[in-house]
Amino acid sequence: MTEPTLTDQALAEFRDYLLRYAIYRLRDEDMAEEAVQDTLLAAVQAKQGFAAQSSVKTWLTGILKHKIIDLQRRAGRDPLLLDSREDEDGDAAGDFATLFDKQGHWGSDGPRTWADPDASLEQQDFWRVYEECAARLPKRTAMVFAMRESLGYDIEEICQNLDITATNCSVLLYRARLGLRHCLELNWFGQEAGQ
Template identity: 45%
Template sequence: MLDHALIASLRPDLLRFAQLQLRDAALAEDAVQDALTAAITSDHQFAGRSAVKTWVFGILRNKIVDLIRQDSRSTNLSALIDAEGEALDEAYDALFKANAHWHPATRPSVWRDPEDSLQDQQFWTVFEVCLNHLPENTARVFMMREFLEFETSEVCQELSLTTSNCHVILHRARNGLRRCLENGWFAPGERPC
């Protein structure tokens, strides 16, 4: 039997994630409440193959996917992205030379062994901070694709995006996360063996 207080303590993290994905505070609250209830009433099904937090987030993930797929309403992110897109395009263009290669000063650094980082809980704390610093719509597209594991076509359909616009948003999200992680997690100039 799992510690119900531990499960309940996950609520703030679950709620932040649900609000980012659902963009509706009441719907997010309902999804989190359903996920917590399911976790507490089904705690006998927890096999211990993952952390409790991972298991509960998996339950929430499934609830969110179901809600998104059921919801016929969609947000047209294209208009929102276009408003900020022009300035971002200029910023991204500045990262590259005319031949589409990185400028030496903006080239991504080589990181230490990713397996070590994935095992480190502090890494995930920094990752969450970095994710929260992305523009809300960019983070939402990234999380739908990478965490909720929607196909790109599903993300595009749900958010009324073109495939190319979705790929641009994902590129920007990955670049933003990379830069944030380089500044907040990986030491400057750190090179693995």
């Protein structure tokens, strides 16, 4: 049986898919471009070892996930790569202040009950709004959330990769969920929640 061979052109055909994947996870086009370039370079260098035990797309996505982790590690250690909107705690100034009163309790409205969240997940427009809301999160917060919820890493792996404490990781995840909920209530569920 002949080993499958991959041409550089065949690998390049997946570039757009890989770039979309990386942008979604990194929330930064320059970092995503770097991750994709590193992925394609690694794939070209290792293509003779590709044994077709998975699809080319799955193989490339696996390489890309490792490149994303490497970039996230570097970003976690290099303060210049963090979003300038973030303060030292990794929070965007004022993002959550409007949700709470001066005593730290939910504001007058509190979180609303969503009418039918499962039906929303099936709508294309919902995912567009979700991605816009996720893009508004501070980069470090979005990075931790994506690692946990999209890439499936456990807290220990996230902490190790980004060199943060478990407490800091949990706080960032909480802030991400709170920020997404608030944004989705305003931009998607607002009208149906008020009914």
